[in-house]
Amino acid sequence: MHAVVEHAVDEIIDGLDAAWDANIAKGAVSAGEAGLRVRLAHCGVSRADLAALSTAFLEERRAQAKRVLGPSPYNDAEVQFLFLPIPGSVAAVYPLRDSFAVVVSLGLVEALRLCSIAGRLQSALERIEHSAKVESALGEERFRYVCQLFKRMCAFINASAVLCHLDGGKVPNFASRLDAATRHRADVLLEAGLMFVLLHELGHVRYRRALLERGVNADDVQWEFTVPENLDERKTEELFADRFALDAVSHNFRLTLTHASCLLLQLYTCVDTLQHRNKREHPLSVNRLQAMQSYAGVAQGYDVGQTALNAAIKFGERLWKDSAAGSAKTGLDALKRFVGAHSQFDWRPISDALLILDARQEGDDARAGNHA
């Protein structure tokens, strides 16, 4: 995969733009009503800017992935990569005249960043809830309040991620409110999430090539955020692309990558449920997580990932059951009201609790070291 060069930008955008309009007509693509060219014109970026942004994005992902994927990650000469600096989530793959295009938007990265922060806060909450030391530092009443606030903040960030994914609205800057350790953990998870996205898209390319070699028509655009009518075909291709991503990493890293895939797949679950798609089927994203989890197997010493993964699967199943039973409390309007009501909330007690938690841990490690 290589970043698009300036003179090839138009071909990629034309291919996506036509499909974008067609999909908008079917109400299948989430990101807004305006055509892609209109959106890009609003952003004021030139072809040269798009080529430079795509190069920078891909180089950064390559540098980050080298440790896991070897010296030349995402190495497929016949795939062109385009990064779109627009709000709303886009991830798509489709054939060009003599290569394939993979397209990812800034809105998707921001939505995944929010999911990764919420995931890390959820893990921190589990540690805090079992920390007698934090409880004694805060006092019983304050401790209970902070635990409730944590849950509220996780729900708020997850809801913001869904809105960012669907609406491409203003993205709240949660990262700046976190302590350095939590921010770092969220960045690491986000990076693994982006690795999953890029590998998964290359998995689609591999699948499409095999179809084309067999003479099967495979020239439509594969949007990541749609559930086409022919679910069986889609399911096979998605599961293939997920397996392709897991096969690209070492056995030890598979569970980490599966954990990171939750960032994307939880968004799917929420959005599918919100839009009441595909009601009779079990949600594809939960099936995918389960398939990846059983393929990844158990990794020693990765309890956080395992716990998060189990929670994501349970979350998907519960949301789906509620939705099928008509008892889901989270319609899009309700979600917007919830986010609006919490946008001015004072979350500072959470940062304070995280600082106590990590400071305490450093002390614990020192003490454990002294005893060793």
Ligand SMILES: [Zn+2]
């Ligand atoms: Zn896919």
